[in-house]
Amino acid sequence: MSLLKETDQQHLREQFSALDTPVKLVMFTQEMECQYCTETRMISEEVASLSENISVEVYDFVRDQEIAEQYNIDKIPAIAIVRGGKQPKDYGIRLYGIPSGYEFSSLIENIMMVSRGESGLSPETKEWAANLEQPVHLQVFVTPTCPYCPQAVIMAHQLAMESDMITADMVEAIEFPHLSNRYQVQGVPRTVINDDFHMEGAAPEPMLLGKLQEAVA
Amino acid sequence: MSLDLNLNIGLSTVGSSANHYDVIIIGGGPGGASAAIYTARADLRTLVIDKGLTAGALGITGKISNYPGVPGPVTGAELVEIMRGQAESFGAEFLTDKVVGIDMKAEPKMVMAGTGAFYAKAIILATGSMGRTSSVKGEEELLGRGVSYCATCDGAFFRNKTVAVIGNNDEALEETLFLTKFTEKIHLIVPTPDMKARDVLMAEVSANPKIDIRMGTALKEISGNGTVQAVRVKPRGGAEEELPVSGAFVYLQGGKPITDYLMAQLETKPDGCLMVDAEMQTAVPGIFAIGDLLCSHIKQAVIAAADGVIAAVAADKYINGREKVKQDWK
Numbered sequence: 001m002s003l004l005k006e007t008d009q010q011h012l013r014e015q016f017s018a019l020d021t022p023v024k025l026v027m028f029t030q031e032m033e034c035q036y037c038t039e040t041r042m043i044s045e046e047v048a049s050l051s052e053n054i055s056v057e058v059y060d061f062v063r064d065q066e067i068a069e070q071y072n073i074d075k076i077p078a079i080a081i082v083r084g085g086k087q088p089k090d091y092g093i094r095l096y097g098i099p100s101g102y103e104f105s106s107l108i109e110n111i112m113m114v115s116r117g118e119s120g121l122s123p124e125t126k127e128w129a130a131n132l133e134q135p136v137h138l139q140v141f142v143t144p145t146c147p148y149c150p151q152a153v154i155m156a157h158q159l160a161m162e163s164d165m166i167t168a169d170m171v172e173a174i175e176f177p178h179l180s181n182r183y184q185v186q187g188v189p190r191t192v193i194n195d196d197f198h199m200e201g202a203a204p205e206p207m208l209l210g211k212l213q214e215a216v217a
Numbered sequence: 218m219s220l221d222l223n224l225n226i227g228l229s230t231v232g233s234s235a236n237h238y239d240v241i242i243i244g245g246g247p248g249g250a251s252a253a254i255y256t257a258r259a260d261l262r263t264l265v266i267d268k269g270l271t272a273g274a275l276g277i278t279g280k281i282s283n284y285p286g287v288p289g290p291v292t293g294a295e296l297v298e299i300m301r302g303q304a305e306s307f308g309a310e311f312l313t314d315k316v317v318g319i320d321m322k323a324e325p326k327m328v329m330a331g332t333g334a335f336y337a338k339a340i341i342l343a344t345g346s347m348g349r350t351s352s353v354k355g356e357e358e359l360l361g362r363g364v365s366y367c368a369t370c371d372g373a374f375f376r377n378k379t380v381a382v383i384g385n386n387d388e389a390l391e392e393t394l395f396l397t398k399f400t401e402k403i404h405l406i407v408p409t410p411d412m413k414a415r416d417v418l419m420a421e422v423s424a425n426p427k428i429d430i431r432m433g434t435a436l437k438e439i440s441g442n443g444t445v446q447a448v449r450v451k452p453r454g455g456a457e458e459e460l461p462v463s464g465a466f467v468y469l470q471g472g473k474p475i476t477d478y479l480m481a482q483l484e485t486k487p488d489g490c491l492m493v494d495a496e497m498q499t500a501v502p503g504i505f506a507i508g509d510l511l512c513s514h515i516k517q518a519v520i521a522a523a524d525g526v527i528a529a530v531a532a533d534k535y536i537n538g539r540e541k542v543k544q545d546w547k
Contacts, residue, residue: 003222003224004224008224039222043224044221057359096221099221100222100224101222101224103224104222104224105334105467122324128393143370143371143373144222144223145369145370145372145373146367146369146370146371147315147329147330147331147367147369147370148317148318148367148370149318149370151318151480153318155236158397173374174373178238180374183372184362184443184444185361185462186361186362186363186365186371186374186444186445187360187361187362187363187364187367187370187371187374188370188371189370192363198359198361200361201361201482202317202318202479202482205480206481207481
């Protein structure tokens with residue numbers, strides 16, 4: 001049974017017709033134990049079925065441990081969105097938890113951005129990211145019912161695209177209560193920067209850049 | 218499949234004509250509705266996105282007798298409904314929703330609302346000035362640690378807990394009803410003697426046994442050690458009281474221009490107002506602002522309506538590449 005309505009499938013086919021570089025969804029699951037693993041795999045496969053430029057590889061988190069380590073996957077369900085084609089590249093863009101509700105738009109926007117190879121960030125932010133000399137890990141906590149969250153997720157992923165030093169995760173807060181507890185998440189979106197800094201809400205790009213500069217100072 | 222994944226909400230439907238408009242007007246008060254009358258009558262496909270009939274300053278005004286051509290007295294909501302009906306008669310569409318962001322750089326420009334993405338060649342901002350000017354003690358420190366402005370986003374964190382909702386309008390009551398799905402008990406702190414919301418919402422809230430309504434009660438402080446633990450409230454003429462809660466959802470209003478959804482893409486003056494040129498256009502071509510959002514503005518419905526007409530005519534000029542405005546009279 002299809003998860004997407006026919007009209008939405010058609011809209012996405014039209015949107016994906018603009019994809020010029022192939023995109024690969026590397027999905028990690030474990031069918032017996034993981035909440036929403038099945039649904040996350042189904043979403044990945046259905047999205048991939050809508051364009052010949054999107055492919056999906058499904059791995060078992062336990063059996064395919066080497067590949068999970070290669071992608072630095074530490075929890076499931078997980079999707080790494082990577083560029084395929086002749087010049088494949090893993091930008092460090094990850095979705096942890098089911099990309100349902102409003103977060104489905106994050107998945108779609110990420111696919112478009114990775115294929116385009118252009119983040120759309122301002123020249124100032126790009127310059128800062130290009131000169132970054134230390135790792136930055138962004139974790140954006142979300143819920144599927146949060147309309148503000150995709151803005152925060154997409155901005156974190158835009159940053160990941162601009163620097164190999166930056167990795168950015170969407171983390172569905174309800175599915176990973178231990179992380180929500182660890183980072184004291186009681187509201188979303190909440191962006192955690194390198195474990196020590198955090199930002200509430202979907203902040204404008206200059207504000208997030210200021211927080212990032214503070215975090216790496 | 219039993220699980221509803223809601224994959225269609227927030228789905229960016231680029232390529233779909235359904236979500237593409239000539240003009241999107243954000244805010245359906247006198248300014249927004251007047252602009253819609255003119256853009257729709259000029260054959261521009263027009264969408265007005267508005268939080269609700271009683272979300273703005275006019276919608277909660279009780280008695281109006283000085284609006285030209287309408288002797289009254291009428292309520293603000295009645296006056297807005299007349300304007301909306303007039304705009305709809307010319308083909309304008311109205312959507313009850315909350316705008317959460319705008320991408321002004323995109324072409325066409327994108328408006329993200331709770332129900333999804335919408336696109337337009339021109340946007341008219343008409344969100345008024347009922348934004349808050351100050352916060353209560355403890356609110357900023359505990360934001361994201363129990364203080365929230367979005368029940369649909371954060372309600373799931375408060376399963377089987379007691380929370381407070383502070384507000385008196387449609388939004389506060391809708392969010393209160395949403396929270397009843399998760400929480401054990403809700404203290405609804407209404408700062409005014411009366412609610413400023415639709416009757417149907419007030420009836421639903423009053424009938425829900427999970428909701429403890431406290432009319433005419435001011436929020437004085439949100440307190441907690443790391444996370445929200447209590448709210449301190451004071452009823453009119455009564456003694457202060459501390460209510461133990463795990464969350465505080467704040468929907469209070471004030472007198473500041475509402476521009477948070479612009480995400481700093483337009484420069485504002487220190488008091489939060491927007492600057493425009495003589496045609497109501499902001500620094501970004503195709504983005505217009507009207508009514509109580511503007512600086513040095515007389516806060517009257519008829520002024521906002523006039524602003525709306527100027528912006529509508531200018532939007533038509535912008536969209537159709539005209540050098541001069543097209544007169545609507547002979």
